[in-house]
Amino acid sequence: MRIAMIAPLVEAVPPQLYGGTERVVSMLTEELVARGHQVTLFASGDSVTAADLVASTEHSLRLDSTIKDYLSYSIVQLADVFARRGEFDIIHNHADYLAFPFAMMMDTPMVSTTHGRLDLPETQRVYKAFDTPLVAISESQRASLNGVHWLSTVYNAVAIDHYHFQPKPGDYLVFLGRICPEKRPDRAIEIARDVGMKLLIAAKVDPMDRDYYEQAIRPLIDWNRPLVEYVGEVDEVGKDQLLGGAYANVFPIDWPEPFGLTMAESMATGTPVIAFHCGSVSEVVEDGVTGFCSSTLRGMIEAVPKVADLDRQACRERVERLFSPKALADGYERAYALLQAERRDATASRRLRPERQPRPEVFPSPALQWGNRTANYLRSWFQAAPGPMPQPRPVTSTPPGESTRGLARPDTPPAVRE
Numbered sequence: 461m462r463i464a465m466i467a468p469l470v471e472a473v474p475p476q477l478y479g480g481t482e483r484v485v486s487m488l489t490e491e492l493v494a495r496g497h498q499v500t501l502f503a504s505g506d507s508v509t510a511a512d513l514v515a516s517t518e519h520s521l522r523l524d525s526t527i528k529d530y531l532s533y534s535i536v537q538l539a540d541v542f543a544r545r546g547e548f549d550i551i552h553n554h555a556d557y558l559a560f561p562f563a564m565m566m567d568t569p570m571v572s573t574t575h576g577r578l579d580l581p582e583t584q585r586v587y588k589a590f591d592t593p594l595v596a597i598s599e600s601q602r603a604s605l606n607g608v609h610w611l612s613t614v615y616n617a618v619a620i621d622h623y624h625f626q627p628k629p630g631d632y633l634v635f636l637g638r639i640c641p642e643k644r645p646d647r648a649i650e651i652a653r654d655v656g657m658k659l660l661i662a663a664k665v666d667p668m669d670r671d672y673y674e675q676a677i678r679p680l681i682d683w684n685r686p687l688v689e690y691v692g693e694v695d696e697v698g699k700d701q702l703l704g705g706a707y708a709n710v711f712p713i714d715w716p717e718p719f720g721l722t723m724a725e726s727m728a729t730g731t732p733v734i735a736f737h738c739g740s741v742s743e744v745v746e747d748g749v750t751g752f753c754s755s756t757l758r759g760m761i762e763a764v765p766k767v768a769d770l771d772r773q774a775c776r777e778r779v780e781r782l783f784s785p786k787a788l789a790d791g792y793e794r795a796y797a798l799l800q801a802e803r804r805d806a807t808a809s810r811r812l813r814p815e816r817q818p819r820p821e822v823f824p825s826p827a828l829q830w831g832n833r834t835a836n837y838l839r840s841w842f843q844a845a846p847g848p849m850p851q852p853r854p855v856t857s858t859p860p861g862e863s864t865r866g867l868a869r870p871d872t873p874p875a876v877r878e
Contacts, residue, residue, distance in 0.1 A: 461796065464541055464548040465489050465511065466555050467503035469533050472520040474508070474619075477693045478638065478664045480721040481575045484616045484788070485554050491789035500548070502537055516540065531558070538562050550796050557583075560590040569803045571595055571611060571795060578605040579716050593802070595795050598740035601718040611798055614791030615743075616719045618783050622696050623728035625776045626704035629768070632658040634706040634731075636699065636722045639677055640669040647712035647736070647757055649680050649688050655764045656687075659710070662702055664693040704729035708751070708767045711735035712760060720744055724783040727751070730772030734763050744783075750775040 465488070471479035474486035485501075486509065492499050493510045501507065505515030516537035521527050534555060541551060542562045551570040553559040563570040571593045578584065584605055587594070593611040596602035602613055635648040645661060652659035661681070665673045681688050694702060703709060709726035710733075717739030724744055726733050733751035735741045745751040749770070752763035781787075 462498045462547065462549045463492060463500070463796075464544070464551040465499055465501045465503075466537070466541055466551065466553045466559060467501060467507070468555050469504050469517050469537060470520060470522045470530065471504070472506045472508070473501065473503040474696075475520070477695055480616070480719075481554060483619070483721070484575075487617050487619055487785045488788055488792060491785045492792075495789065495793075502541055514540065534558050542566065550799065552792070552796075557586045557590070560586070560592050563592050564590065569593070569799050571799050573597065573614075574601060574605075575718065577601075577716055577718055593799055595792070597719045598743050600716065600740040600743060604716060611802075612791065612795040614788065614795060615783055616721055616724070617785050617788035618721070618724045618728045618779055619696075620728055620780060620784055623700050623725060624704055625728075625730045625772075627730060627772055629707045629731070629772065630705040632660055632706055633708055633710050633764075634702055634726075635659060635661045635663065635710050635712075636694075636703065636726070637663050638669070639663045639665045639673050641672055642713060642715035644712045644714045644736070645677050646680060647714075647760070648710045649677075649684060650757065651710055651712065651734075651761050651764065652688060653684055654761045657707065657764065658686075659688045660702065660706075661688065661690045662692065662694045662699070663690075699725065700729065703731050706731045708764065709733045710760070711741070712757070713738050713741070715739065717741060723751075724779050727775035728779040728783075730775050732767050732770045732772070732775055734760050734767065736760065746774075746778060750778050 467473045467485045471482040473482045475482045489511050499511035501509050501511040502514045504517045504520040506519045517533050545566045545568040553572040573595045587608050593609050596613045681690050703726045713736050719740050723733045733745045737753040737755045742753050747753045754760045
């Protein structure tokens with residue numbers, strides 16, 4: 461199968477440091493190539509892959525302070541994919557909803573993996589404006605958005621070979637990921653302080669979260685030294701050593717986590733997870749077997765001594781069974797087959813006699829009208845691009861008093877952070 465893989469440009473594929481989405485894209489790409497698929501990866505130029513790499517930027521964007529407009533790079537990347545659409549059987553989008561208007565103009569089927577949170581009204585408005593096939597990364601994430609074209613659910617994966625099983629627990633807790641309000645590093649510090657166990661915080665601080673770190677978290681770290689230590693952002697090797705040497709991974713989130721890759725990475729080393737019961741946590745961690753899921757901070761604190769009774773081998777086995785690169789590729793091959801079957805059915809439907817044709821779709825909402833107008837504009841922009849061009853859908857004007865301004869996206873990277 462000829463597959464175009466669209467990766468976010470914020471990090472390299474795979475990322476050198478933090479970057480859950482790009483790490484999953486890398487694992488999927490390499491596994492598909494190993495299975496004989498012809499994969500073309502549209503990603504940053506510092507990416508490393510066995511697939512055919514199309515460098516949409518010279519290097520990944522996050523650590524380049526001179527770049528102010530991330531979206532401009534993503535639009536050019538998507539335009540390149542659109543221009544080459546006839547070369548592929550499937551286009552797999554990991555760059556969020558920026559690709560949706562392009563999908564409306566292509567005969568090549570496109571599926572999009574939803575790597576971010578979907579419960580926000582503004583986000584839901586965009587997803588419901590475009591009838592595009594979607595793959596969720598957890599059942600919890602999928603349940604947060606109804607009325608869209610869900611194709612499948614495929615769990616994220618861990619590069620198991622990069623994580624070494626450690627049968628004996630260490631003597632410290634670890635907090636791994638991002639320092640931001642929804643990840644609640646303050647809760648991790650409180651847990652460590654209450655149980656009197658050392659806490660290592662290995663996390664990145666994005667520019668938008670810098671004030672939160674300086675005003676809310678850094679003082680807590682300073683007040684609780686040497687019990688709490690901030691070690692900064694770590695690479696894949698450092699993550700393996702840090703997680704494998706820990707007693708438990710503390711995951712005290714306060715948001716609907718779409719997946720939580722660090723939980724699976726921790727279990728791959730044998731280290732159990734103590735997590736706040738929110739989002740996909742109970743799908744990743746088996747409560748009482750590979751960790752503990754609690755709905756209260758007190759419950760998380762009380763779970764710390766119970767970790768000693770857990771079998772670390774069970775943590776590793778759960779990852780090998782559910783969150784391996786093989787399981788990831790198996791899930792997406794099934795999703796691709798479903799997508800192609802849907803496309804064949806749609807083609808057969810268009811060949812029916814006129815009196816048996818499905819009724820045309822009606823687009824009463826301003827959001828859907830905006831989607832059509834965007835598609836028509838881009839259609840004229842890329843009119844000279846090779847390949848078949850489907851006819852535009854009906855367009856009507858926006859009803860008086862209604863606005864589509866809410867669809868504007870802030871000046872942030874196109875892939876919602878995990």
